[in-house]
Amino acid sequence: MAGPTIDPLGQFRLMTGLGPLGHAVNFTNSNEAMLASAVIIVLLFAIGLRGGALVPGRIQALVELLYEFVHGMCLDAIGAEGRKFFPLVFTIFSFILLGNLIGLFPYFFAFTSHIAVTLTLAMFVFLFSTGVGFYTHGFRFFKFFVPAGVPVWLLPLLVPIEIISYLSRPVSLSVRLFANMTAGHVMWEVFAGFMLLLTASLGVVGAVAAVIPLGLNVALAALELLVAGLQAYVFAILTCLYLHDAVHMH
């Protein structure tokens, strides 16, 4: 068909920035977004904690809100030993949250929309929690796959199922974040493509009718904002739950 076509997945292409130096080390827009996310978090905390007032100002209040939220989540989900894992969970939560939020702006890049990035994060969480399990319990960690109160004849069926569901944790963790981000951005692109198609094929009438996909895009922006925060929260709380399993083994 003539006229503009919809290319929903082209927005996820990686392009190297910073001229020939960037091309040499393959510094892509994904790396830029990750750097921006890390720098923003560090700056936010540096500025927010500078005063240290008893009655906090706005930035300090925001920083304390984030800290208390993740701290409470760690202690609730992991128990008393949760304090040891708080820096890890906070880093994961804030990195993914800012990554998702940065991707909401036009012409910016959501680095969490690449399965490579989310799979790395999820594999790290999986390997770390398995390592914590083995470190805390030794080889008795394998008893995690044998739930309590199960009749013996059921075990040959149940233990492989438990092992497979444990091994599917990094897959589900990574695909959940990746698919949420990708689906949101693809829907944006498709509706924006509808606007262009309407205008190109119907002229002025199309331009007026294109307000409908525009309204849908605005509503989608609200949904994407919710999803950005929610997916960061879900990744963090699942990290806490996997650490709870590793530490407490039930």
Next chain:
Amino acid sequence: MDPQSAALLAKDIGAGLATIGVAGAGVGIGNLFGSFVSSVGRNPAARDAMFRDVLLGFALTEAVALYALVIALVILFT
């Protein structure tokens, strides 16, 4: 029909079929929020304590819909 256009046709049909899987998530999420609303009706004081688990349940259920969507996209674009 030559193999190229047969492959494109099969891709489109396969992606359409794979998208049927998101219906299950609609049922699950509606079920979850329905039971949340009715339990808040019985015990309004428990709302804030329960809401975090509702959000967690929503995200976990939504993930299954998105697995189906990912497979549809993989079928359509590779």
